[in-house]
Amino acid sequence: MTTESPARQDREVQRLERVTVRFAGDSGDGMQLTGTQFTKTTAIFGNDLATLPDFPAEIRAPTGSLPGVSGFQISFSSSDIRTPGDQPDALVAMNPAALKTNIGDLRPGGLVIVDEEEFSRSNLKKAGYEQSPLEDGTLSAFQVVPINITRQNELALEEVDLPSKQKFQSRNFYALGLVLWLYGRSIEPTVKWAEARFGRNPAVLDANLRALKAGYNFGDTTELFQVRYEVPPATVEPGLYRHISGNEATALGFLAASIKADLPLFYASYPITPASDVLHELSRHRNFGVKTFQAEDEIAAMGAAIGAAYGGSLALTGTSGPGLALKSEALNLAIMTELPLVVIDVQRAGPSTGMPTKTEQSDLLQAMFGRNGDSAIAIVAPATPADCFHMAIEAYRIALKYMVPVIYLSDGYLGNGSEPWKIPDMGDIPEIASHFADPSTTDFQPYKRDPETLARPWAIPGTPGLEHRIGGLEKSSETGDISYEPENHHKMTLYRNNRVANIQHDIPPLEVQGPESGDLLVLGWGGTYGAIVSAAENARAQGKSVASAQVRYLNPFPANLGEVLSRYDKVLIPELNMGQLSMLVRAKYLVDAVPFNKIAGQPFKIAEIEAKIDEVLGLRGPYELDFGPTSNLGGA
Amino acid sequence: MTTESPARQDREVQRLERVTVRFAGDSGDGMQLTGTQFTKTTAIFGNDLATLPDFPAEIRAPTGSLPGVSGFQISFSSSDIRTPGDQPDALVAMNPAALKTNIGDLRPGGLVIVDEEEFSRSNLKKAGYEQSPLEDGTLSAFQVVPINITRQNELALEEVDLPSKQKFQSRNFYALGLVLWLYGRSIEPTVKWAEARFGRNPAVLDANLRALKAGYNFGDTTELFQVRYEVPPATVEPGLYRHISGNEATALGFLAASIKADLPLFYASYPITPASDVLHELSRHRNFGVKTFQAEDEIAAMGAAIGAAYGGSLALTGTSGPGLALKSEALNLAIMTELPLVVIDVQRAGPSTGMPTKTEQSDLLQAMFGRNGDSAIAIVAPATPADCFHMAIEAYRIALKYMVPVIYLSDGYLGNGSEPWKIPDMGDIPEIASHFADPSTTDFQPYKRDPETLARPWAIPGTPGLEHRIGGLEKSSETGDISYEPENHHKMTLYRNNRVANIQHDIPPLEVQGPESGDLLVLGWGGTYGAIVSAAENARAQGKSVASAQVRYLNPFPANLGEVLSRYDKVLIPELNMGQLSMLVRAKYLVDAVPFNKIAGQPFKIAEIEAKIDEVLGLRGPYELDFGPTSNLGGA
Amino acid sequence: MTAPATNGKTGDGEELPVLTKKDFTSDQEVRWCPGCGDYAILAQMQKMLPDLKIPRENIAFISGIGCSSRFPYYVETYGFHSIHGRAPTIATGLKLTRPELTVFVVTGDGDGLSIGGNHLLHAMRRNLDITIILFNNRIYGLTKGQFSPTSELGKVTKSSPYGTTEMPLNPTRIAIAAGATFVARAVDRDTKHLEQVLYEAAQHKGTSFVEVYQNCNIFNDGAFAAFTDKDVRDDRMLYLEDGQPLRFGKERQHGIKLNGFLPEVEWDAPEDAELLVHDAATPHTNLANILAHMDYPDFPVPVGIFRRVEAPRYEEMLEEQVQDARERAAPEFEPLLHGSETWRVND
Amino acid sequence: MTAPATNGKTGDGEELPVLTKKDFTSDQEVRWCPGCGDYAILAQMQKMLPDLKIPRENIAFISGIGCSSRFPYYVETYGFHSIHGRAPTIATGLKLTRPELTVFVVTGDGDGLSIGGNHLLHAMRRNLDITIILFNNRIYGLTKGQFSPTSELGKVTKSSPYGTTEMPLNPTRIAIAAGATFVARAVDRDTKHLEQVLYEAAQHKGTSFVEVYQNCNIFNDGAFAAFTDKDVRDDRMLYLEDGQPLRFGKERQHGIKLNGFLPEVEWDAPEDAELLVHDAATPHTNLANILAHMDYPDFPVPVGIFRRVEAPRYEEMLEEQVQDARERAAPEFEPLLHGSETWRVND
Numbered sequence A, B: 001m002t003t004e005s006p007a008r009q010d011r012e013v014q015r016l017e018r019v020t021v022r023f024a025g026d027s028g029d030g031m032q033l034t035g036t037q038f039t040k041t042t043a044i045f046g047n048d049l050a051t052l053p054d055f056p057a058e059i060r061a062p063t064g065s066l067p068g069v070s071g072f073q074i075s076f077s078s079s080d081i082r083t084p085g086d087q088p089d090a091l092v093a094m095n096p097a098a099l100k101t102n103i104g105d106l107r108p109g110g111l112v113i114v115d116e117e118e119f120s121r122s123n124l125k126k127a128g129y130e131q132s133p134l135e136d137g138t139l140s141a142f143q144v145v146p147i148n149i150t151r152q153n154e155l156a157l158e159e160v161d162l163p164s165k166q167k168f169q170s171r172n173f174y175a176l177g178l179v180l181w182l183y184g185r186s187i188e189p190t191v192k193w194a195e196a197r198f199g200r201n202p203a204v205l206d207a208n209l210r211a212l213k214a215g216y217n218f219g220d221t222t223e224l225f226q227v228r229y230e231v232p233p234a235t236v237e238p239g240l241y242r243h244i245s246g247n248e249a250t251a252l253g254f255l256a257a258s259i260k261a262d263l264p265l266f267y268a269s270y271p272i273t274p275a276s277d278v279l280h281e282l283s284r285h286r287n288f289g290v291k292t293f294q295a296e297d298e299i300a301a302m303g304a305a306i307g308a309a310y311g312g313s314l315a316l317t318g319t320s321g322p323g324l325a326l327k328s329e330a331l332n333l334a335i336m337t338e339l340p341l342v343v344i345d346v347q348r349a350g351p352s353t354g355m356p357t358k359t360e361q362s363d364l365l366q367a368m369f370g371r372n373g374d375s376a377i378a379i380v381a382p383a384t385p386a387d388c389f390h391m392a393i394e395a396y397r398i399a400l401k402y403m404v405p406v407i408y409l410s411d412g413y414l415g416n417g418s419e420p421w422k423i424p425d426m427g428d429i430p431e432i433a434s435h436f437a438d439p440s441t442t443d444f445q446p447y448k449r450d451p452e453t454l455a456r457p458w459a460i461p462g463t464p465g466l467e468h469r470i471g472g473l474e475k476s477s478e479t480g481d482i483s484y485e486p487e488n489h490h491k492m493t494l495y496r497n498n499r500v501a502n503i504q505h506d507i508p509p510l511e512v513q514g515p516e517s518g519d520l521l522v523l524g525w526g527g528t529y530g531a532i533v534s535a536a537e538n539a540r541a542q543g544k545s546v547a548s549a550q551v552r553y554l555n556p557f558p559a560n561l562g563e564v565l566s567r568y569d570k571v572l573i574p575e576l577n578m579g580q581l582s583m584l585v586r587a588k589y590l591v592d593a594v595p596f597n598k599i600a601g602q603p604f605k606i607a608e609i610e611a612k613i614d615e616v617l618g619l620r621g622p623y624e625l626d627f628g629p630t631s632n633l634g635g636a
Numbered sequence C, D: 001m002t003a004p005a006t007n008g009k010t011g012d013g014e015e016l017p018v019l020t021k022k023d024f025t026s027d028q029e030v031r032w033c034p035g036c037g038d039y040a041i042l043a044q045m046q047k048m049l050p051d052l053k054i055p056r057e058n059i060a061f062i063s064g065i066g067c068s069s070r071f072p073y074y075v076e077t078y079g080f081h082s083i084h085g086r087a088p089t090i091a092t093g094l095k096l097t098r099p100e101l102t103v104f105v106v107t108g109d110g111d112g113l114s115i116g117g118n119h120l121l122h123a124m125r126r127n128l129d130i131t132i133i134l135f136n137n138r139i140y141g142l143t144k145g146q147f148s149p150t151s152e153l154g155k156v157t158k159s160s161p162y163g164t165t166e167m168p169l170n171p172t173r174i175a176i177a178a179g180a181t182f183v184a185r186a187v188d189r190d191t192k193h194l195e196q197v198l199y200e201a202a203q204h205k206g207t208s209f210v211e212v213y214q215n216c217n218i219f220n221d222g223a224f225a226a227f228t229d230k231d232v233r234d235d236r237m238l239y240l241e242d243g244q245p246l247r248f249g250k251e252r253q254h255g256i257k258l259n260g261f262l263p264e265v266e267w268d269a270p271e272d273a274e275l276l277v278h279d280a281a282t283p284h285t286n287l288a289n290i291l292a293h294m295d296y297p298d299f300p301v302p303v304g305i306f307r308r309v310e311a312p313r314y315e316e317m318l319e320e321q322v323q324d325a326r327e328r329a330a331p332e333f334e335p336l337l338h339g340s341e342t343w344r345v346n347d
């Protein structure tokens, strides 16, 4: 393929429909920033895209070590796109450790850009390489482009008055410039962003811009790249767009709910990966009347949320799996006292501490059943990063109408992943009504229910005449006095259960993509949406009779779920767990759904689901997940 | 029915197969003692029997108030008996409140003995009676025998030198004497017991014995009773018997496990109704090397148990539902670190604080799923009070062989209920083996599994050469080092799951009582055993094709469960919850099992299950639970 | 009772109906054991509440689980009988979102110091304006008689038939260490003093912590009788009075003085001069600590207000942040929704 | 290092191989940020451990979750990296059942004082013979920089962009109030002193609590620099020495004296006579409390052993109950199994 060096202008341009790039380097190398800037530029350029950042395991490991590697993957396309890509087409590896932990994922023939200078003996050793992979032929399956990034960057910054350690930190801008060039993107958005960001520190700004331009120009002048790629803009719905991560959308969604319900938002939380960003985000919005409370633990956060709900605020608490386990006893008090609040669980890989920075969908059954007694709870789960906004509002719509706690199941993949989002018009979002008790009631009965919703009235302290007592003991229906009457307990248990079941009348039916009936329905929930839809679409493109649907209301299920299931010969349920939705669906509808389980701390690849679809359709033999040589995106 | 008074000797004696008696009075009236003594005497007499004490709701309510009523029911029979009876044949009510809360349960025509003197205006008012039920005809459906017990007792104790308040406290002995006479039981066992118990306090002993005899003699001389009843001894298996409650059997069973495993027992617990008695019992046995630790909360108790398991002891912790919720996060650490221990949950009515003194089976799904991540756990559940002994030993056999935590699900009904028990021969119980790591191992690998059981070695501190580190983060299979490798996590999750699934090969198959196949299988678990077996037996006696089986191993299920289910046209699953076993069975075997749910804080009545059986068999229309006018045994 | 004589007016001049004890008595039947010390505490609370001149609807009682925690049922205000140990967390959520409410926490020695110890500690550290009353009966009453974190070393109970093997916690010590700005102790039987302490606690701005020695006549009868019995009380209890020398005895004839950093009893001390003078408002906690360590039989047991200082309050600071933020940036949602970068896709 | 010179013998005369720091270094790669104060603490621990003359296998390190809690991975003994805040409970279970083991708890200011505050308190109250080291960096390191219960009021962090609104806890105050029988403080950077304190803590029989000021150079760099920097250390830190007057300064020229119950700095104090003399063994906690309250900039920051007293230990008392009970009643299971009443049913 090597050709004579063409003039800059007439470099061969290859047009592609979709490209996946991964940036990887030491946690100190600024890869998240590089990825984010590339993403923004790509979004503005008009591609559809999806991203997946991957952080090392919590602690900053020693520089250059395998556990210290941080990664960011972006997939962008000229057509609809729903996952950050199965296999990167290009990998930028800032050091040997980054190469080692990521090369296994690259597609054969993919492009590898490495900072050659970082491949010193000591760095190689830290990464566990006996000899340099750049020299021993182990990378022969790939297009390797070693560039002396560190040195080039140094040269570009010669005139900048900064210590050399700090100059070194501009390397990521150099790499960014190079990749922007490679995919025909402008450096303008990054220049603007840098000016705003580093405006107060001219030397740093200068350094970063020089590095950025040097990288860009290097691509333009060097002969190392024979081809430049072009991914034309996608045709997307007209409107105003932004780029948003799931955790941001979650925070904004709950803030929007607060505006729509006209109730102040109170967020009580104890920091935990990967939910902490919601706390960070919400704590910035005091001007919206948002009060955040960093509690002493998850139980206290749950308790504080209950107190706030009792007081009439929009009460919210958030955590990840181990924290939900801790909240369970107190959450049950919210169920018993029938107070409206929302619990966010940004799921991560378990059990126990598990793999805090890795994603999983394994808290569904905990959310359903993780409390003593019969304690039904409403559960919603967004399907994409941007959907987090919408489902957050839904969570409160349900909580306030039915006077129930609602669990909102996000996950690390959704929370940290991001996508372009057509900004909704706040005017289009309906108000959320609350059901405060009428202060003029005489003989107020705190457990007298609305006959339709079965919700009890919300009688908040400060209301004259409605003084009453609630608590965790069983209470007499209507009066709310303590009751150990057998029939009353039976009745109240049914009420608590039916109140949640009732919500079914108030949520949208499950939407199916693909044929209305047919050979196979692929049913999913949560963040697997992108992979499932794409796999089903691909299958249909190959003429297979495959539909897909994503359940976003997990308790109760959409009213039509049973009927939908009955329209397909087979049902496949891919989950990032041991088969939790499968169990619920099997128990409820007695459908012999086939579970497809991946418990690897990673999202599904489209190809994995495609292969499983073929297996279930009898088009191939049993499919086993293939994890490849080192398929670990980022830290070990 | 009134006849001329016959001579004492030739009082009419009616022979009955089965009788159910309930004693009820104020919590200060000593009804539990009365019941227990009557039970012991009956056991020694040779009847089969079952009992159900019922305590008021936790706090000592004011004397004479409805919430202050305490009850004790015993059913005894000349044939096999498995429940404390659906409806009492006789009720002893020491005051109006006791009458009011219990009369609704009595069978029509049943005998009511009341202490007439307690039916004063003020006591009637405390019980909420407008006028005396002894006079207004409301008890016309029953045989009412008002006796001036207080006064009679006073007279009998005239010569005893005790303050009158204390004399009053002998009333229960008077009542006991009377009832012993009525059912032809000897007062001897009680005399002996009282001599041992009150030996050091001669005046009290004297008072109680006088009261006892006065009551007995009153029956013998008075003309109030036309009939005396006789329930001949049952023919039971020969052997040495004792009477035992579920909580006692639980404590003894775990102590037996400690002896059989030759490991010291460590019990960490935080008091909670109805589990506290296990702590009280075990804390008395320091001489067996049992160390008990009353922790600052349930989480600490769970942590301490983990520490003890880590150190090589037989680690045990116990609680009730809300406590299990609190333990969930730490319990998951035991799952992740693969340490053998047992968690007792003596279930009570939930959710939240619920009804602490009432029974329920509503923690099964919490036990199965109440933790973050995929975290399978072994679960066993005794079926009768005496079975608690056996299943406690089973729990440790499993824990130590498979290096897993095990949840042991008892409930308030089992824990407080009691039955005669043929004392086992300790020699018949096999030793329990532990799997300590071989201290001579070189290059010790803490997660290298036994290929058959998948158990990892138990390497306890103090063993030279086996120093190693464990924790809650995902770990590399074999080495146990922290690992975020996707494939490793997938593999380890499967290991953790299969390790529990594997236990299936090591537990007895499900035993069916009744036809091997047929129209209906009634499937239960836990303390519903007695009611289910009796109902199925009754159905068979009426020629119906009904079998029954009780699942005592809930995770994993017995290997033959699926096959057993397939042999019956229909499956009925009665549970004291909203259908938790039902859900598991439906999901696993896709069998359209019919749930039958009672969530009233009370055990099933045999008749309720019989009615439901008829419904499922199409022999009657839909059956609805009928709670009767006041069906609340004991406190409100 | 030093509560100001009432003219039926609230601060902002609005007329308030004059409330009485009866107005604070709910319709729920009281279910403690006859003779329980809880009755006295309830009665003093109900007597004191009208003096606060706060409308009933603006008062909330939050409790955990235990005999003591049944308290809210009996008070005709808003009430929340929550779960074991967590009352301070619920009170925190309520007070932070509704700072205008008057919030009481009722807890026991088990509820507050065993399972709930950490929440209590953090509530006190944060100095929310709430009033915490801990009923210390040195036993678990509701669960029928196990030892508690305040039970004496060696105590024989249902769960310690061989005697306990752990040192008790001293609640006032913990409160002082946690930074509570109001720390006091009272005794169920000394009703007048109790009412006074409850009143002062409720008036204090910031977290008030009151330990009440409460007799559980069923499971730990007479736990405090050795010094609270009427006939020995004067000699074995020390009533703290601000600005006064530490004196006790029927004729207040004995006193407490300092020897280096150690307190000492001075029997029959004629002169005030060398006695330690109580100063609840001293910013340093040394004096409060010295008092917290004094215990029967070595010392008379101090009751009254150990410490009362002013400090910034959590809910107030939070509210200020909200107000400040509002002034600095109007709550416009659109810019936030749009984020730092947007792009428009045209038809 | 005052550790006794070793002759390689344990108490009972058995020969022990002489161990070195290397023997206590595990094969796990240390994963803290370069420059983190945790390295220094690890190094001192590994240096100190051989001096204890305890075989490696008889030592266990239990930790919670946090950067600090990764500690056990790096020490070649038994180690347990448990869950957030619960290390003291696991240590309790281990020590109660295996009293012959030497048990260390490693925790952080979040792990130990936020989520785990109650367990820490109760472990100290029970006086188990364990050694608790709390790495106080006044921040949540592992979760990337939120404030902790020891963060200063007003601190701006990721979760407090407007500044915190809560007063910090003082760990030594809490330890003293809880009844810890050994309470000390050290600084990561002063390695010799740290090693010494760790050694004394490990030697103490009963619960030892050591707060180590630890620099988190990523999220809270220089939190203690104002008084721990080499050039100011002498003037701003006070090294406690038992039996010695409280003196500080390059030439130990300044001192601390008592004014009533309040400490005061005496600048350039020529005479020892009126200075407060340190006595870690005084049974009363007043002195320790006075020290715990002294803080920069009003006072030099005390480091060293605040308190060291003997008291009965939980695991020892429990073991004694077992032995006593055994002597009084042989562990015969049959009688227990038979209960108080049996009857025989014959064929």
Ligand SMILES: Cc1ncc(C[n+]2csc(CCOP(=O)(O)OP(=O)(O)O)c2C)c(N)n1
Residues within 6 Å of the ligand: B270, B271, B272, B273, B298, B322, B323, B326, B353, C065, C066, C067, C068, C069, C084, C107, C108, C109, C110, C111, C112, C135, C137, C139, C140, C141, C142, C143, C148
């Ligand atoms: C999670 C949980 N654990 C345990 C219990 C059982 N329990 C209820 S009250 C109590 C202790 C009560 O003691 P204290 O707080 O001193 O209150 P008192 O009854 O003495 O007033 C316990 C252990 C519970 N209700 N919930």
Ligand SMILES: Cc1ncc(C[n+]2csc(CCOP(=O)(O)OP(=O)(O)O)c2C)c(N)n1
Residues within 6 Å of the ligand: A270, A271, A272, A273, A298, A322, A323, A326, A353, D065, D066, D067, D068, D069, D084, D107, D108, D109, D110, D111, D112, D135, D137, D139, D140, D141, D142, D143, D148
């Ligand atoms: C139950 C639970 N809640 C929250 C977390 C998240 N978390 C891990 S460490 C930590 C705080 C660490 O702070 P600290 O104890 O001070 O340790 P450091 O990292 O500063 O050494 C938190 C909140 C968790 N792992 N588990």
Ligand code: SF4
Residues within 6 Å of the ligand: B059, B060, C031, C032, C033, C035, C036, C037, C038, C067, C068, C137, C141, C142, C215, C216, C217, C218, C219
């Ligand atoms: S058990 Fe004790 S504390 Fe509880 S109500 Fe009775 S006397 Fe009071």
Ligand code: SF4
Residues within 6 Å of the ligand: A059, A060, D031, D032, D033, D035, D036, D037, D038, D067, D068, D137, D141, D142, D215, D216, D217, D218, D219
């Ligand atoms: S984040 Fe801070 S405490 Fe954690 S390892 Fe890094 S420097 Fe140390």
Ligand SMILES: [Mg+2]
Residues within 6 Å of the ligand: C066, C108, C109, C110, C135, C136, C137, C138, C139, C140, C141, C148
């Ligand atoms: Mg108590």
Ligand SMILES: [Mg+2]
Residues within 6 Å of the ligand: D066, D108, D109, D110, D135, D136, D137, D138, D139, D140, D141, D148
């Ligand atoms: Mg910290």
